[in-house]
Amino acid sequence: MTRDDVIERLRLFICHKIVKQPNLSLRDDEPLITGGIMDSMALAYLGVFIEKEFGVQIPDNDLTTEAMDTLGQMADRVLRGVGG
Amino acid sequence: MKSSSLDLTGKARGNGLRRTESKSTLFAAIDAAVARDATRAAVVWIGEDGSRASIQAGELHRSAMGRAHALRRHGIASGELVLLALPYSPDLLSIFLGAIYGAAIPAILPYVTDQAAVAAQVERVRRLAAAAEARAVICPGFLAAPLGDALRSVCEVIDTSMLAGVAETWSVPASVGQESAALIQFTSGTTGGQKGVRVSHAAVLSFLQGLALDLEVTQRDVIVSWLPLYHDLGVITGLLFPLFQGISTVLMSPAHWVRAPVVMLRAMHDFKGTLTWMPNFAFSHMARTVRDADLEGLDLSAWRHCANGAEPVREDSIAAFSARLEPCGMRSEAIRAGYGMAENVLTATLSRGRPRVDRISAADLQTRRIANPLPPSAAGAVAFVSNGSGFAGAEVAIADEQGRRLPEREVGEILVRSPHLFEGYHLRPDLTAAAMRDGWFRSGDLGYLAGGELYICGRKKDLIIVRGANISPEDVEAIADRTPGIQAGRAVAFGVADAETGTERIVVVAELREPLPEGGAGAVERALRKAVLEGLGTPVSAVRFVERGWITKTSSGKLPRAASRERYLQHFGETIGN
Numbered sequence: 231m232t233r234d235d236v237i238e239r240l241r242l243f244i245c246h247k248i249v250k251q252p253n254l255s256l257r258d259d260e261p262l263i264t265g266g267i268m269d270s271m272a273l274a275y276l277g278v279f280i281e282k283e284f285g286v287q288i289p290d291n292d293l294t295t296e297a298m299d300t301l302g303q304m305a306d307r308v309l310r311g312v313g314g
Numbered sequence: 315m316k317s318s319s320l321d322l323t324g325k326a327r328g329n330g331l332r333r334t335e336s337k338s339t340l341f342a343a344i345d346a347a348v349a350r351d352a353t354r355a356a357v358v359w360i361g362e363d364g365s366r367a368s369i370q371a372g373e374l375h376r377s378a379m380g381r382a383h384a385l386r387r388h389g390i391a392s393g394e395l396v397l398l399a400l401p402y403s404p405d406l407l408s409i410f411l412g413a414i415y416g417a418a419i420p421a422i423l424p425y426v427t428d429q430a431a432v433a434a435q436v437e438r439v440r441r442l443a444a445a446a447e448a449r450a451v452i453c454p455g456f457l458a459a460p461l462g463d464a465l466r467s468v469c470e471v472i473d474t475s476m477l478a479g480v481a482e483t484w485s486v487p488a489s490v491g492q493e494s495a496a497l498i499q500f501t502s503g504t505t506g507g508q509k510g511v512r513v514s515h516a517a518v519l520s521f522l523q524g525l526a527l528d529l530e531v532t533q534r535d536v537i538v539s540w541l542p543l544y545h546d547l548g549v550i551t552g553l554l555f556p557l558f559q560g561i562s563t564v565l566m567s568p569a570h571w572v573r574a575p576v577v578m579l580r581a582m583h584d585f586k587g588t589l590t591w592m593p594n595f596a597f598s599h600m601a602r603t604v605r606d607a608d609l610e611g612l613d614l615s616a617w618r619h620c621a622n623g624a625e626p627v628r629e630d631s632i633a634a635f636s637a638r639l640e641p642c643g644m645r646s647e648a649i650r651a652g653y654g655m656a657e658n659v660l661t662a663t664l665s666r667g668r669p670r671v672d673r674i675s676a677a678d679l680q681t682r683r684i685a686n687p688l689p690p691s692a693a694g695a696v697a698f699v700s701n702g703s704g705f706a707g708a709e710v711a712i713a714d715e716q717g718r719r720l721p722e723r724e725v726g727e728i729l730v731r732s733p734h735l736f737e738g739y740h741l742r743p744d745l746t747a748a749a750m751r752d753g754w755f756r757s758g759d760l761g762y763l764a765g766g767e768l769y770i771c772g773r774k775k776d777l778i779i780v781r782g783a784n785i786s787p788e789d790v791e792a793i794a795d796r797t798p799g800i801q802a803g804r805a806v807a808f809g810v811a812d813a814e815t816g817t818e819r820i821v822v823v824a825e826l827r828e829p830l831p832e833g834g835a836g837a838v839e840r841a842l843r844k845a846v847l848e849g850l851g852t853p854v855s856a857v858r859f860v861e862r863g864w865i866t867k868t869s870s871g872k873l874p875r876a877a878s879r880e881r882y883l884q885h886f887g888e889t890i891g892n
Binding site for chain 1: 812
């Protein structure tokens with residue numbers, strides 16, 4: 231699983247299930263929470279998705295705006311979990 | 315799971331229930347409750363790091379009295395408005411209480427922790443302080459400088475460190491009586507439409523007494539709350555009610571709960587929590603984010619009152635929640651649906667046990683404004699959840715535009731009358747007069763009565779309710795109008811109910827000033843999203859740019875929100891959730 235694969239799966243989930251705007255284009259380094267695209271409530275939901283989709287459990291304390299604001303940050307966090 | 319080491323009961327146990335002792339002010343009522351048992355844990359504070367600290371009733375009371383004296387030393391008079399721009403913290407509790415003890419009239423403001431949003435927060439506070447003629451804004455140290463600059467010509471800014479100290483006694487100023495305003499609850503909004511709901515000591519006490527009687531509260535009851543204290547539901551049920559009643563409240567920050575809703579369930583287990591209040595979205599959020607593994611070993615059987623209110627109650631949210639928690643002993647009958655508003659202190663109606671669901675004809679509702687029941691399997695049905703009947707002395711009625719009462723199953727405006735209605739909107743007697751008719755409060759919500767129970771089915775105003783917070787579409791549209799690239803006056807905002815999150819999503823449809831090259835709309839969209847988040851504290855869900863002429867104004871020049879919403883759902887709705 232490459233970083234790009236992870237980003238693509240996260241992107242699809244966020245566009246379809248969170249923002250509910252499938253045509254939304256999101257850059258990998260774009261701030262999603264501080265940019266007003268999704269909120270911390272959605273981040274908790276994303277945590278559940280990541281656990282099911284990638285088998286990576288992200289501790290609640292890591293589900294923060296600082297640590298998970300961009301697709302890139304999210305993907306890196308997922309890949310760290312897969313490796314560890 | 316091991317049970318908590320924190321003992322909630324003090325050495326001198328109170329001997330049961332307090333009923334209808336009439337105390338003239340909140341200070342007198344809380345002082346009496348503290349005098350019965352000063353050593354019990356009034357508040358258990360769950361920190362973001364999971365730490366648990368217990369604050370004894372006497373300790374909190376002395377701290378609040380110290381704040382009251384400090385406010386007075388600052389030259390603040392009892393009838394003056396102080397805005398509390400404070401993070402969720404024990405400081406917020408004691409400063410709010412100190413003010414409410416009669417030193418000032420407090421209003422708690424939404425607080426954004428995100429550092430990047432400081433400028434936006436300062437601007438929100440400045441506008442409100444100016445419009446509401448606040449005497450002072452109380453804030454944490456790091457906000458004192460930026461707020462002080464912004465508010466130089468508006469009002470004083472007081473850093474919490476200047477309000478330190480405890481006191482053993484406090485005497486309520488002679489000018490403060492039961493009819494004096496105890497607190498002001500501001501509705502959300504930015505464009506001057508923010509209303510400050512003033513409620514008196516007598517109104518708050520009347521509601522708290524009614525609540526205690528309805529719930530048959532005993533000393534064994536424990537409240538668990540993560541609600542923001544700037545929301546009436548949070549401050550009344552999470553703080554004032556337990557202090558008034560002499561029972562314990564277990565508090566955690568909203569941000570903590572959002573990230574880890576299981577923290578609330580663990581607190582319910584550890585402290586044998588019995589009473590909770592939450593908006594509908596919380597039922598959905600917990601049902602879909604709590605892990606199965608986290609539920610193992612939890613005993614939620616003490617949970618006897620689980621109220622759902624502050625936004626439309628959904629059957630699917632309640633069903634999903636109770637399906638997840640019933641294996642932990644949570645009783646589905648504990649779930650109650652309620653309807654209320656700050657103008658009535660809080661709850662106006664509440665269901666007895668799990669609310670009934672009424673299935674009615676969507677066509678009859680739409681065209682004849684009649685709630686015509688349909689059999690469960692019939693096509694064309696729309697379901698509404700009962701919000702119960704009049705609560706704590708409140709009555710509800712349904713009226714037409716002329717104020718004439720409508721019979722059961724006819725849809726009209728919901729009116730509320732109670733012993734604890736508000737005294738008026740702060741500095742806005744015109745709005746107060748418009749909201750009242752013959753002693754009844756006109757809610758602006760649409761509903762019907764059936765079997766004596768209230769069903770809510772819409773609003774007269776185009777209000778969007780996101781997670782219990784009211785958002786005016788005008789505010790969102792004003793931000794869109796200022797966003798470069800969007801044709802001014804050609805943006806419309808509305809709410810769309812969302813089954814997954816159990817609340818409404820904000821949708822914006824806008825016409826662009828001119829067609830933009832590839833990627834251009836993306837930049838406009840990004841600017842709009844960021845501006846809405848900073849201006850209103852809530853993100854927009856979907857943003858759609860449409861061709862010129864898509865949004866057709868009515869002959870009176872009004873934006874057609876309802877029609878645009880229908881059109882949006884037809885054009886774009888098919889893709890939702892796919």
